[in-house]
Amino acid sequence: MARxxxxxxDQSEDFAAWYNEVVFKAGLVDRGPAKGTMVIRPYGYRLWExxxxxxxxxxxxTGHENAYFPLLIPESYLGREAEHVEGFSPELAxxxxxxxxxxxxxxxxxxxxxxxxxxxxxxWISSYRDLPLLLNQWANVVRWELRPRMFLRTxxxxxxxxxxxxxxxxxxxxxxxxxxxxxxxxxxxxxAIPVVPGEKTPGERFAGxxxxxxIEGMMRDGRALQSGTSHYMGTNFASAFDIRYTAExxxxxxxxxxxxxxxxxxxxxxxxxxxDDKGLVLPPRLAPYQVVIVPITRGGNAAVExxxxxxxxxxxxxxxxxxxxxxxxxxxxxxxxxxxxxxxxVRLELGPRDLKAGTVMMVKRLGDDGKQAVPIDSxxxxxxxxxxxxxxxxxxxxxxxxxxxxxxxxxxxxFADAVSTGWALALHCGSATCEEGIKSRTAATPRCVPRDxxxxxxxxxxxxxxxxxxxxVVFGRAY
Amino acid sequence: MARxxxxxxDQSEDFAAWYNEVVFKAGLVDRGPAKGTMVIRPYGYRLWExxxxxxxxxxxxTGHENAYFPLLIPESYLGREAEHVEGFSPELAxxxxxxxxxxxxxxxxxxxxxxxxxxxxxxWISSYRDLPLLLNQWANVVRWELRPRMFLRTxxxxxxxxxxxxxxxxxxxxxxxxxxxxxxxxxxxxxAIPVVPGEKTPGERFAGxxxxxxIEGMMRDGRALQSGTSHYMGTNFASAFDIRYTAExxxxxxxxxxxxxxxxxxxxxxxxxxxDDKGLVLPPRLAPYQVVIVPITRGGNAAVExxxxxxxxxxxxxxxxxxxxxxxxxxxxxxxxxxxxxxxxVRLELGPRDLKAGTVMMVKRLGDDGKQAVPIDSxxxxxxxxxxxxxxxxxxxxxxxxxxxxxxxxxxxxFADAVSTGWALALHCGSATCEEGIKSRTAATPRCVPRDxxxxxxxxxxxxxxxxxxxxVVFGRAY
Numbered sequence: 001m002a003r004x005x006x007x008x009x010d011q012s013e014d015f016a017a018w019y020n021e022v023v024f025k026a027g028l029v030d031r032g033p034a035k036g037t038m039v040i041r042p043y044g045y046r047l048w049e050x051x052x053x054x055x056x057x058x059x060x061x062t063g064h065e066n067a068y069f070p071l072l073i074p075e076s077y078l079g080r081e082a083e084h085v086e087g088f089s090p091e092l093a094x095x096x097x098x099x100x101x102x103x104x105x106x107x108x109x110x111x112x113x114x115x116x117x118x119x120x121x122x123x124w125i126s127s128y129r130d131l132p133l134l135l136n137q138w139a140n141v142v143r144w145e146l147r148p149r150m151f152l153r154t155x156x157x158x159x160x161x162x163x164x165x166x167x168x169x170x171x172x173x174x175x176x177x178x179x180x181x182x183x184x185x186x187x188x189x190x191x192a193i194p195v196v197p198g199e200k201t202p203g204e205r206f207a208g209x210x211x212x213x214x215i216e217g218m219m220r221d222g223r224a225l226q227s228g229t230s231h232y233m234g235t236n237f238a239s240a241f242d243i244r245y246t247a248e249x250x251x252x253x254x255x256x257x258x259x260x261x262x263x264x265x266x267x268x269x270x271x272x273x274x275x276d277d278k279g280l281v282l283p284p285r286l287a288p289y290q291v292v293i294v295p296i297t298r299g300g301n302a303a304v305e306x307x308x309x310x311x312x313x314x315x316x317x318x319x320x321x322x323x324x325x326x327x328x329x330x331x332x333x334x335x336x337x338x339x340x341x342x343x344x345x346v347r348l349e350l351g352p353r354d355l356k357a358g359t360v361m362m363v364k365r366l367g368d369d370g371k372q373a374v375p376i377d378s379x380x381x382x383x384x385x386x387x388x389x390x391x392x393x394x395x396x397x398x399x400x401x402x403x404x405x406x407x408x409x410x411x412x413x414x415f416a417d418a419v420s421t422g423w424a425l426a427l428h429c430g431s432a433t434c435e436e437g438i439k440s441r442t443a444a445t446p447r448c449v450p451r452d453x454x455x456x457x458x459x460x461x462x463x464x465x466x467x468x469x470x471x472x473v474v475f476g477r478a479y
Numbered sequence: 480m481a482r483x484x485x486x487x488x489d490q491s492e493d494f495a496a497w498y499n500e501v502v503f504k505a506g507l508v509d510r511g512p513a514k515g516t517m518v519i520r521p522y523g524y525r526l527w528e529x530x531x532x533x534x535x536x537x538x539x540x541t542g543h544e545n546a547y548f549p550l551l552i553p554e555s556y557l558g559r560e561a562e563h564v565e566g567f568s569p570e571l572a573x574x575x576x577x578x579x580x581x582x583x584x585x586x587x588x589x590x591x592x593x594x595x596x597x598x599x600x601x602x603w604i605s606s607y608r609d610l611p612l613l614l615n616q617w618a619n620v621v622r623w624e625l626r627p628r629m630f631l632r633t634x635x636x637x638x639x640x641x642x643x644x645x646x647x648x649x650x651x652x653x654x655x656x657x658x659x660x661x662x663x664x665x666x667x668x669x670x671a672i673p674v675v676p677g678e679k680t681p682g683e684r685f686a687g688x689x690x691x692x693x694i695e696g697m698m699r700d701g702r703a704l705q706s707g708t709s710h711y712m713g714t715n716f717a718s719a720f721d722i723r724y725t726a727e728x729x730x731x732x733x734x735x736x737x738x739x740x741x742x743x744x745x746x747x748x749x750x751x752x753x754x755d756d757k758g759l760v761l762p763p764r765l766a767p768y769q770v771v772i773v774p775i776t777r778g779g780n781a782a783v784e785x786x787x788x789x790x791x792x793x794x795x796x797x798x799x800x801x802x803x804x805x806x807x808x809x810x811x812x813x814x815x816x817x818x819x820x821x822x823x824x825v826r827l828e829l830g831p832r833d834l835k836a837g838t839v840m841m842v843k844r845l846g847d848d849g850k851q852a853v854p855i856d857s858x859x860x861x862x863x864x865x866x867x868x869x870x871x872x873x874x875x876x877x878x879x880x881x882x883x884x885x886x887x888x889x890x891x892x893x894f895a896d897a898v899s900t901g902w903a904l905a906l907h908c909g910s911a912t913c914e915e916g917i918k919s920r921t922a923a924t925p926r927c928v929p930r931d932x933x934x935x936x937x938x939x940x941x942x943x944x945x946x947x948x949x950x951x952v953v954f955g956r957a958y
Contacts, residue, residue: 033556033598034552040546042546048547066524070512070517092579093551095588096575098623099571107572109550109574129806140618140619146578156550
């Protein structure tokens with residue numbers, strides 16, 4: 001495709017530039033005036049809403065309740081958990097003045113809410129009967145970014161953060177893994193991203209956590225995107241905020257807490273997992289428009305436009321999100337390119353001759369089976385299946401891509417080669433110094449110790465010491 | 480009812496204290512650590528979600544799209560519209576430091592988003608074909624409050640803010656009234672608050688607006704609560720942010736813009752419209768639990784508990800939000816009081832004898848028709864109707880209350896008397912000085928010029944000058 005104002009640079013030429021062009025030109029996002037902030041435009045926000053509603057349903061179905069906690073947190077709260085404050089201090093935005101006066105204590109704009117929710121949990125929990133306390137909030141958070149990238153690293157982003165308190169380690173650890181499984185399911189079944197769920201190595205843990213779990217997706221440039229994390233906090237935050245309960249035997253105990261989050265970063269993950277040189281490719285289950293109908297009217301044809309609207313109504317009744325592009329000032333060809341750029345799974349072209357024949361031309365976003373003439377009356381029944389197949393195809397394609405860019409390696413040369421284009425599955429000694437050495441030489445970091453893989457032991461791919469973790473670690477360069 | 484830890488003070492004794500006790504004890508809200516902030520607890524947040532989903536559906540059905548704009552706005556933006564900055568400056572929270580450094584330009588935490596959305600609209604709109612631009616966002620906003628009251632005036636609150644741009648005054652004014660009508664419908668049909676829609680007098684307009692419309696509800700202390708507002712901005716913000724379009728005839732024109740918002744304040748409105756000396760009374764359409772089943776098991780009775788769970792399942796299948804209160808450590812009496820305090824519309828008591836008879840005891844929240852034995856098997860079919868009737872009854876009761884506390888008055892003594900217990904419908908001259916005089920003597924302000932009332936003219940109830948507005952004005956003391 002010629003690269004006009006609607007075209008984008010080829011992925012192979014410059015993946016980062018391709019990403020940036022796509023998210024702006026497809027109308028997902030715009031730049032906000034303050035450094036690193038983004039405006040999520042309607043097309044991008046609808047994608048988020050569709051993802052959000054799936055995740056929210058699962059969060060509720062598993063017994064969590066939504067609540068809302070304040071944006072502004074007294075600065076001193078952050079300091080109560082030593083690792084937490086160290087991790088977040090460099091990224092904080094601080095309100096020093098309000099209501100025309102200097103504040104006695106500055107307030108930080110929440111970078112995450114463990115501290116303020118911990119404070120409230122301490123107030124609400126007194127007995128084992130109050131446990132588990134299963135909370136979630138949908139909110140904006142602010143973390144100052146020096147190298148912002150739309151959706152991936154922005155100064156402000158939207159997310160949900162689950163925060164739970166439990167009587168005992170076992171229950172809290174099960175909760176941590178339950179959240180991970182919700183993320184795995186939503187990423188895989190809805191975003192068609194074949195993420196790898198696993199545990200972070202100690203060096204990659206959340207600030208203040210005892211264990212951090214993650215789902216890692218492989219983008220089409222071979223890099224990893226951390227797409228959701230779930231943390232078991234042990235009693236670290238319970239100690240810092242005095243979250244205690246009286247157990248059934250009357251003794252006072254500290255709660256075990258968890259937190260877990262998935263954010264608008266997922267939108268970037270969808271773009272980079274499925275997109276191609278023509279632009280976005282959206283998984284049907286999250287596409288704001290699953291089908292776009294382009295009536296071909298050459299200066300106005302009421303019969304064709306009416307037929308297009310009528311078909312749209314029937315498709316909507318069948319549960320298909322359908323848009324009719326009636327803009328009179330644009331040519332059909334221009335519209336085809338635009339909807340390809342915007343990643344709509346299925347395009348239906350309807351001209352006077354098609355109408356006469358009782359058919360439409362159906363073109364799937366990847367265009368691999370060309371244009372097909374399809375009877376109009378068959379579409380309300382057939383299209384949901386077409387979309388399901390397309391969804392399945394995207395997941396299968398992304399899985400094949402991930403697998404063909406993941407290599408099991410046991411020597412350093414092959415390791416370095418593998419992480420230059422994808423992931424390496426390698427044994428590692430677990431030493432932080434050795435991890436650092438790998439990072440400085442290859443830019444690769446341990447993404448996770450996968451949950452669903454075989455046990456294995458041997459020697460570290462880098463230093464030759466005995467391997468840790470009991471299995472191979474996924475290494476890759478990351479966003 | 481004896482006033483124990485779960486009881487609340489009588490409304491007639493101290494309405495403000497009653498309100499404060501109810502919102503905390505019913506578990507709607509808690510105090511945040513920063514001045515004037517609130518934590519919306521799960522029970523309160525669920526109420527908000529139910530309201531939100533109704534309003535969001537209507538916003539989308541009328542062609543608006545959701546988007547998300549940044550929280551942090553360069554301070555200079557506010558200054559571009561003179562009245563706007565004057566209105567909001569005293570309430571701003573300001574971020575002066577971020578990422579460990581002092582910012583070159585301070586950022587304000589949005590008190591409302593006209594400015595930042597105006598800036599983006601200017602970028603997105605070029606031709607008449609881009610209009611109307613119909614945007615909405617669900618967001619948190621911060622306005623520093625010196626006298627915070629939970630839900631009614633808090634430093635941070637949640638709302639939706641619609642922002643639209645149009646080609647011409649007519650279209651923009653129609654949009655302003657459309658939004659008002661959405662608010663009217665949601666308030667009336669879902670919150671059962673018989674609000675009065677109307678236009679604000681010039682002194683009560685939004686900072687920067689040409690016309691402000693409002694829905695005003697009457698609370699059970701006779702005061703008015705402004706429950707949603709819709710503003711026609713003329714070209715004020717379009718001039719300030721250069722929001723222009725090329726018209727069909729090729730000329731460049733300024734857009735006409737609108738904005739409109741409804742917030743978590745509505746929760747306070749629901750509390751104060753329907754609540755009584757026992758606590759909350761929730762309209763069924765917005766009640767997190769429409770029905771609570773209390774099994775009476777006296778130390779455990781599996782048959783009764785199973786029957787309760789079974790009934791709950793059948794009610795949920797019938798679309799009724801049902802909760803079974805199985806807490807073993809509490810007596811049935813304690814639970815009855817608690818669910819009355821929390822405003823659940825219908826309580827079902829199920830004991831061994833009831834189970835044997837195949838009935839439950841049904842008690843409606845207002846308790847006016849006592850306990851009724853109802854066949855268990857009739858409930859899945861009957862309860863939706865019982866809830867509808869209860870919803871209708873609440874609206875009718877609130878309408879009767881409003882009407883009996885609203886007086887049409889033509890002399891000053893009667894005016895002062897009317898606004899001490901409710902609203903006065905009076906003619907007014909429209910002078911700001913005269914308005915001020917009324918306020919300083921009675922604390923009453925003009926709430927709105929109602930849309931649905933007869934034309935009328937005469938002399939001002941206060942100063943005797945010729946009346947303005949072409950009809951009577953609603954005066955009342957307000958929150």
